[in-house]
Amino acid sequence: MNPITSAELNFLVFRYLHESGFTHSAFALGYEAGIDKSSIDGNLVPPGALVKFVQKGIQYLELEANLRSSDADIDDDFSFLQPLDLITKDAYELQKIVKGKKENLNQDRLEANKKIDDLSQENPREHLQERDKEQEQDKEAMEKDNEIEKHKDKDKLHQGHNDMEKFEDKIIVEHIENGAQGGSEPMEISLSTVSLPCEYQASDVLILEGHTSEVFACAWNPSGSILASGSGDSTARIWTIADGSCSSSIQIEPANTVVLRHFKGRTNEKSRDVTTLDWNGEGTLLATGSYDGQARIWSRDGELNSTLNKHKGPIFSLKWNKNGDYLLSGSVDKTAIVWDTKTGEWKQQFEFHSGPTLDVDWRSNVSFATCSTDNMIYVCKIGENRPVKTFSGHQGEVNAIKWDPTGSLLASCSDDYTAKIWSLKQDTYLHDLKEHIKEIYTIRWSPTGPSTNNPNQKLVMASASFDSTIKLWDVELGRLLYSLNGHRDPVYSVAFSPNSEYLASGSMDKCLHIWSMKEGKIVKTYVGNGGIFEVCWNKEGDKVAACFANNIVCVLDFRM
Template sequence: LSVIGSLVNLCHLMSLFFLPAGFSHSAFTFGIESHISQSNINGTLVPPAALISILQKGLQYVEAEISINEDGTVFDGRPIESLSLIDAVMPDVVQTRQQAFRDKLAQQQQQQQQQQQQQQQQQQQQQQQQQQQQQQPATASTAPQQPTPKNGEATVNGEENGAHTITNNHSEAMEIDGDVEIPTNKSTVLRGHESEVFICAWNPVSDLLASGSGDSTARIWNLNENSNSGPTQLVLRHCIREGGQDVPSNKDVTSLDWNSDGTLLATGSYDGFARIWTKDGNLASTLGQHKGPIFALKWNKKGNYILSAGVDKTTIIWDAHTGEAKQQFPFHSAPALDVDWQNNTTFASCSTDMCIHVCRLGCDRPVKTFQGHTNEVNAIKWDPSGMLLASCSDDMTLKIWNMKQDTCVHDLQAHNKEIYTIKWSPTGPGTNNPNSYIMLASASFDSTVRLWDVERGVCLHTLTKHQEPVYSVAFSPDGKYLASGSFDKCVHIWNTQTGALVHSYRGTGGIFEVCWNASGDKVGASASDERKTMGERNRCDLQ
C-alpha cells in the first residue's frame, strides 16, 4: 500500500481491472461494496491495466531475486524464470526455485550424456548396416509415398482445405490466410475516445455510428463516404449537477440504442442516469430513477417507450416523449442484466438471480417467470416473431422458452465455459428474409461461436478461430454473414451457411462489441486500446 498510496487507490485500480477483463458482475459488486462512486478520484486519469503493471513489476522483482546469488552475482547460466502470482508469494520461493534449478541442471547433464551415448551406438549400427548393404545386390528403388493426412486435417470448421483453411502448427495464435485478412485500406480507425470503448451501434437508416466509452462520453461518428473531410464526430458528454454546475460524471457509458427511425439515441451510464440525444448530438431528456448503474436499455419498435435495467434490481419503462417513468418493475432479487421487448408493451428481463421475468406495462406482477438456469443469466433475446425467447448463462447452457409452457423448449449444452451473449438471425417469418430459415448464434468465454438450428435443437456450426473469450456476435441484415468480436483483438466474419471464415481483421485491442450497418457493407467494432484507438470501423466487400 505504500507504493499504491492508500486502500482507496487500490480499490480503484482493482475496479479498473475487473471490467476490461470481462468480470462485469464482479466489477459491479466490488464497486458498490467499496463505495468507489463516492470517492473524488477521476478514474479516467488512471492508465488502463495500471494494477496489472504494478503486479508485473512486483513479479519481475521476485524473478530477479531468483536469478541472483546472495553475493550479488548472477546465477550461473540461469534464465529469468516466469512466475505466477501464487508462486511469487509462496514461502522461500527464491531458495526453492534456485535449488529446483540446480537439480534440473544436474538431470539435464545426465540426460545429455545418455543421449550422446545413444547417438554413438546409433552411428555404429548405421555403419554396420551400410557395410552389409554394399555386400548385397542393389534392388530397384520405389517412388516416395505421399504422407496420409491425419484425422481432422481434411476440414476446418466444415470447409475443405483451400483458400480459407487456417493451419496451426504452433501453440500460438493462428495466422490468418492472406485471402481472408481485411487489408488496411479497407478499414478505418476512429480516434477520439480517451478510454475503453464498450459498445457501438449503427443508426438504422444512415451511416452514423454511435459509441460509448469509459471516458464518460458517447460519440456519434458520421461515416458518410461522400464527405471529403473524412469521418466527423459529435461528443455527447455525460454530466451530473454538482454545486449548481454541470460536471463530468466520470462514469462509464456502457449501453446505447437508436430508435427505429434513427432520429434519437438513448444511452445508459454507470452514473445511474439514462439519456436521450438527438442525432445532432443535443441532449433531449435525462431519465433519473435508477439507484445505481444502468446495464441495458432498449427502445420499443414504436419508439414511444424506452426500457432500462439496473444494478438496483429493477427494470423501468420510460415515456420517451416526456422523460417520465411509466412503471418500475421491482421483481428481481439481484441486479438486472439484460432486457428485450417482445412487443411494444411486453418485455423480458434477466438477472444474476438466475430468473427470467416476462412483464407487461400496467401489470403489477410478471405475466410469466422462467426458472431453470443454475447461474447468472447474462442475456435474453426474443426471436423476430416474438414467439421464442432465448437465454444464455454462466451455467454454460443456452435455453429456448415459449409462453405456452413453464419449462424450456430446448436446453442446449455444448459450450464448456460461460455464454456471454446471443443473437437471432434476421430471417424467417416476420423479417425481410422470410424464405431463409432462422438461426441463433451464441458467443462464449470458451473462445467459440456456435450457430444453432433452434427448431431441431442442434448445433449447425462451431466457429473456432478465436483464441480468447468472444464478447459479441452480430448477423448481417440479410443473415448470410455473422461477425464476431473477441478479446484476442480479432473481428471475424463467417458465412452462416457453410461456417467458413470469409474475412478477418486484427486490431490492437480486445473487441467488446461488433455491429452491422443497415446496408450490410460495413461492420463496426468497439475496442479497449489503452487510450489510443477506440472506435473501429472495418469496411469489407462481402459480394
C-alpha cells in the first residue's frame, strides 16, 4: 500500500466535510476524520488542525452558522476555500477569506457589466438581455451577502428596532404567551422600553494572560478565590485571584499562578490540549481531561497526583461525584469510565454507546447519565453491567445532559433543535421543548427549589443555542417563559448566579451578558476580543469569569 501525505489526508477530511453537508457536529467529524495523528509518511498532520474538529464544536459549526443563509448556500460559501484553509485557519480567518473573495467576485461582475454597457452602445439589442441578466445576478449576490451578515432570528428584528445602535437593536426580551395550561406566573419584565446594557469599565475587569491558545474551560474553586482554566496550549492554569475589586491591570503569570503542563518536552504537545476540567467538592483537587485521552488529577498547588490512562480517544467531559471518591469521564472512544480517585485506577468502564460520548453527569454518588452522538441517553450505576434506564427520543446528537438539584429530573439538549426533560419514573420524555431554531449546545438548571440554598424559588431551566438565544423554561409545565435575545452569534455557555437572581451568558459575538432574572433584561455587559467558550460564577456570586478564543481569561466584578 502506498503511503499518503498529510496534505492528502487533509484533503480527504475536507472532502468528507463537503460531502456530509456540514450536518454533523464537530465532535463526530473530529473522530471520523482521524483521531490518531501519528506520522504516516514522516509528515505529521498539523497538530492543531484536527483538534479544532473536536473541541466542543468550536470551529466548523460556528463557521457554518455564520456563513449559512440557507442549506443550499453552504457549498457556495465553502467553495471559496482551499482544503488546507479549512485545516489550518480558524473560523474568523475563514470568514475573512470568504468575505474577501465575494467582494472580488462582485467587483469582477461590476467590471463585466461595464464591458457589457460599452458593447451595448454598439449593439443595444444584442446585449440588453445579457446585461439585465448580469444585473439580476449582482442583486441576488448582494442580497445573499446581506443575509449572511445580519442575524436571521426574526425576534432580533422585532418591534422596529432594526436600525438602533450596537446592542439596542438586539436586546429585546420577548414575553412568550404559548397558551400552556396551568397557573404558573410569568416573570415580571417591562416590554415598554428596551434598555441599553451597562458596559463594564476597564477598572472592573481583571485580564489574565499566559495561555498561548484558545481557552476552552474555566472553573472557580468551591472553597476559595482560585480559578482554573484549560486551553489548547496543552496546559491548565490555576490563578489565585485577590479579594476585593478587580483592577484594570493585566495579570501575566505572576508568582501566584500555577501552570499545569500536560506534556514533557515539545513532542506532539498539541495532542494534549485540555478539553475539560472540574474541581472536587472540597476544592483540594483539580481533574483535567485532555485530547490525548488521559485524565489527570492535580493538587491545588499544581502537583500531579494521578494520570488516569484507559481511554482510547479525547475526553470531552469529566465530573467528580459529590463525595469525591469517584471521577467520571466520557470520551470519543464511545465509553464512560468511573475512576477510583484514591487508588488512581479505573473501577468500571461503560460501553453502551455506538458513537462518541459527549457529556456525563452524576445523579448520585454511584449513578450517572451519559449522552452521545448516537442520539441516546443512558442512566448507569456502578456495579451494573447494563443501563438502569435508556432514554430515546432525540433525532440528533445529544450535546449535553444535566440532572436537576434533586436528581429526579434530567435535562438534555441536542442538534435536533430541542431540549427534553426526562424522569426515571417513565420511559418517554416528560416535556419536549421546541422553541429553538438551531442546535442547542448547553443547558443549566437554576440553583433553586428543594435541596438548594434557595428552596422558596421556582426551578427553571436555561438552554443556549446556535440560534443566538437563551430560553428559560418552566419545567413543571414544560413551557417557554422567556427568550433572551441579546446575542448576535451562537451562545456556548450560560451560568446562574448562586442566588439565582442573575444569569451570565457567553457567545461567539465576543460579548458576556449578565441578565436580571427578575426584570428579564441585561444589567451588565462586557465586550472582549474573542469568542467566549465558558462563563462561571464564584461561590460568593460577586465575580464572573469568562474564557476566550483569543487566549485570555477575564474576571469581572459584579455588584448590584
